[in-house]
Amino acid sequence: xxxxxxxxxxxxxxxxxxxxxxxxxxxxxxxxxxxxxxxxxxxxxxxxxxxxxxxxxxxxxxxxxxxxxxxxxxxxxxxxxxxxxxxxxxxxxxxxxxxxxxxxxxxxxxxxxxxxxxxxxxxxxxxxxxxxxxxxxxxxxxxx
Amino acid sequence: xxxxxxxxxxxxxxxxxxxxxxxxxxxxxxxxxxxxxxxxxxxxxxxxxxxxxxxxxxxxxxxxxxxxxxxxxxxxxxxxxxxxxxxxxxxxxxxxxxxxxxxxxxxxxxxxxxxxxxxxxxxxxxxxxxxxxx
Numbered sequence: 001x002x003x004x005x006x007x008x009x010x011x012x013x014x015x016x017x018x019x020x021x022x023x024x025x026x027x028x029x030x031x032x033x034x035x036x037x038x039x040x041x042x043x044x045x046x047x048x049x050x051x052x053x054x055x056x057x058x059x060x061x062x063x064x065x066x067x068x069x070x071x072x073x074x075x076x077x078x079x080x081x082x083x084x085x086x087x088x089x090x091x092x093x094x095x096x097x098x099x100x101x102x103x104x105x106x107x108x109x110x111x112x113x114x115x116x117x118x119x120x121x122x123x124x125x126x127x128x129x130x131x132x133x134x135x136x137x138x139x140x141x142x143x144x
Numbered sequence: 145x146x147x148x149x150x151x152x153x154x155x156x157x158x159x160x161x162x163x164x165x166x167x168x169x170x171x172x173x174x175x176x177x178x179x180x181x182x183x184x185x186x187x188x189x190x191x192x193x194x195x196x197x198x199x200x201x202x203x204x205x206x207x208x209x210x211x212x213x214x215x216x217x218x219x220x221x222x223x224x225x226x227x228x229x230x231x232x233x234x235x236x237x238x239x240x241x242x243x244x245x246x247x248x249x250x251x252x253x254x255x256x257x258x259x260x261x262x263x264x265x266x267x268x269x270x271x272x273x274x275x276x277x278x
Contacts, residue, residue: 021269022269025266025269026147029148029152029204029266030151030195030204032152032155032258032259032261033151033152033155033158033204033205033259033262034155034193034195035258036159036162036193036251036252037193037194037195037206038192038193108258115261115262116265119269122272122273126269126272126273126276127272129276130275130276133276
């Protein structure tokens with residue numbers, strides 16, 4: 001009963017999104033740490049692939065008897081394994097930029113852009129999650 | 145997400161060590177004499193980076209694997225009146241080019257800044273997550 005309170009509306013979606021931005025942030029921080037490491041190849045988690053799985057799960061939930069309530073069932077991919085309370089992700093190596101003389105194909109601007117985007121996405125997720133929890137709190141208190 | 149902060153910190157440490165080697169190179173750019181008074185110049189130091197962080201035992205992050213000595217030949221300067229000169233009148237000076245060191249110092253300080261930026265982003269994310277509790 002009490003756990004179903006957190007499995008309704010946007011809450012499960014936001015939870016998965018927060019797990020994803022957290023995991024992606026760790027990957028981006030590693031890329032930045034290894035900006036000048038010889039032979040290092042930057043990695044990333046694919047936003048598109050994650051969103052595709054999320055969209056499929058939301059669509060599947062919409063088709064059930066309770067379109068806006070209930071847990072999301074995300075199916076695992078080669079890159080993402082959706083455990084009950086966490087996300088195990090395997091980053092993919094990027095081959096976008098030219099190889100520098102130290103055998104590192106860093107792309108500083110792209111990495112910093114990813115960092116900014118991911119931070120904003122995470123903060124927006126947290127803001128929305130906080131709104132959901134505030135709504136619950138208001139309902140529990142039975143006063144505005 | 146706390147792991148991301150460890151990653152950034154390992155890079156800050158590694159870049160500080162690199163900067164220390166650059167500082168030692170610049171400071172000793174003209175050191176031609178060793179502690180015994182011989183003409184044995186300072187050899188250029190190079191900090192070699194490798195990914196992974198032994199301090200936390202994780203695969204993410206970066207560390208200085210080795211401070212290597214540059215095996216490039218010493219600079220020879222013709223100073224026949226110098227008491228250190230060899231039989232041909234040459235004195236050996238360090239194999240350090242301070243212009244290279246300046247460029248390396250710039251690159252290192254930019255890398256340091258990038259990691260500060262990443263650590264700030266991690267902090268902002270943690271702060272927004274902690275606000276859920278308030």
